[in-house]
Amino acid sequence: MGGSSKATVTEIEVAGHTVRLSSPDRVIFPGRGFTKADVFHYYLAVGDGIMRALRDRPTTLQRFPEGIEGEMFFQKRVPTRGVPPWVRTAKISFPSGRSADELCPADLAHVAWAAQMGTIVFHPWPVRAADVDRPDELRVDLDPQPGTDFADAATAAGELRVLLAELGATGWPKTSGGRGVHVYLRIEPRWTFTEVRRATIALGRELERRRPDLVTTAWWKEERGRRVFVDYNQMARDRTIACAYSLRANARATVSTPVTWNELPDVEPDDFDLRSVPARLTERGDPHAGIDDAPFDITPLLEWAERDASAGQGDMPYPPDHPKMPGEPKRVQPSRAKREAGEPA
Numbered sequence: 001m002g003g004s005s006k007a008t009v010t011e012i013e014v015a016g017h018t019v020r021l022s023s024p025d026r027v028i029f030p031g032r033g034f035t036k037a038d039v040f041h042y043y044l045a046v047g048d049g050i051m052r053a054l055r056d057r058p059t060t061l062q063r064f065p066e067g068i069e070g071e072m073f074f075q076k077r078v079p080t081r082g083v084p085p086w087v088r089t090a091k092i093s094f095p096s097g098r099s100a101d102e103l104c105p106a107d108l109a110h111v112a113w114a115a116q117m118g119t120i121v122f123h124p125w126p127v128r129a130a131d132v133d134r135p136d137e138l139r140v141d142l143d144p145q146p147g148t149d150f151a152d153a154a155t156a157a158g159e160l161r162v163l164l165a166e167l168g169a170t171g172w173p174k175t176s177g178g179r180g181v182h183v184y185l186r187i188e189p190r191w192t193f194t195e196v197r198r199a200t201i202a203l204g205r206e207l208e209r210r211r212p213d214l215v216t217t218a219w220w221k222e223e224r225g226r227r228v229f230v231d232y233n234q235m236a237r238d239r240t241i242a243c244a245y246s247l248r249a250n251a252r253a254t255v256s257t258p259v260t261w262n263e264l265p266d267v268e269p270d271d272f273d274l275r276s277v278p279a280r281l282t283e284r285g286d287p288h289a290g291i292d293d294a295p296f297d298i299t300p301l302l303e304w305a306e307r308d309a310s311a312g313q314g315d316m317p318y319p320p321d322h323p324k325m326p327g328e329p330k331r332v333q334p335s336r337a338k339r340e341a342g343e344p345a
Helices: 003-007 036-045 047-054 108-116 150-167 193-210 276-284 299-310 334-340
Strands: 009-014 017-022 027-029 059-063 073-075 089-093 099-103 119-124 137-144 172-175 181-186 228-230
Touching (some): 027 036, 036 108, 047 108, 059 099, 137 193
Antiparallel strands (some): 089 099
16 A cells, blocks of 8 residues: 555545545455445445445444455444544444444445445344334345355245245345345334344244255254254344445455345356446346335244244244343253263264
8 A cells, every 4th residue: 555545535425425535546355456446436336225225224334444354343333533423323232231323324425434434344233223122124144054055045045935925025135245145024113133033033943844954943053964054143132234235355345235036046146246236236226126115014923933932942042142031042052961961962
């Protein structure tokens, strides 16, 4: 990086606000040669799509001020100084009891400001500022395990589509930007994080019953096998997923990209990157354009959860750093639990 790069500052009008862009020539993705200006203008180019994913959502910023090979940190708290007066925040509470005023994008200028600050990945909460304790988005994270790949996750997503259709629900798929697939449901913001997580577990278990060869909800890796894991804990409070149209911090500068159900089986996730996605969005429009139109009532999923509990399938372990929750089973690996009980592992 040369001194001239650092000295270069331009001001750009975005959504009625003036946003600074400094060090535009700084290389952020060395493998592709993409610069800070490329990242900044990428986010402007996908503005409608990413605002559909981020608007009014408390958002954690994954920042790489010196590029993806430099230091990385997650920023949950917007600084109290040096921030434009128009930047909006929303106060959210973590399971630890602590709270933070997180960036809450009201318009595209917020995204541009975050990009100027070295943000590569946007991690919104599944809530809106109007009610930060009740999710309006149920997220199904289909995570391929060793021995499986994106094609398996896409197949699992197709099975999920059938299941959702039986419920009268519409799922909205996107690539994770890696090997996985995310399927989002808009839901009515009536339920707590605990309830929405229970609904996600019930949905995952039903999917697992239908395709036990392909899908697993097993929290412990030793029990998953060569299957696609439904990571139900992505609906635990304080867990977030890279949003639609967010870049990912990998060598190819891939993008978590909305796709149609029909194209999902045939797409190659590496084809969606900083260069290709803006043109795709311009030419085809946003496959998630209708995501806000018909929120789903998760009552049937909560009834499934009650049915499962009556059959002995209750709650499942939370992430290791999450406080112990009522009704949660022990957070002990099954093989270790057997050894401690004197049983053969």
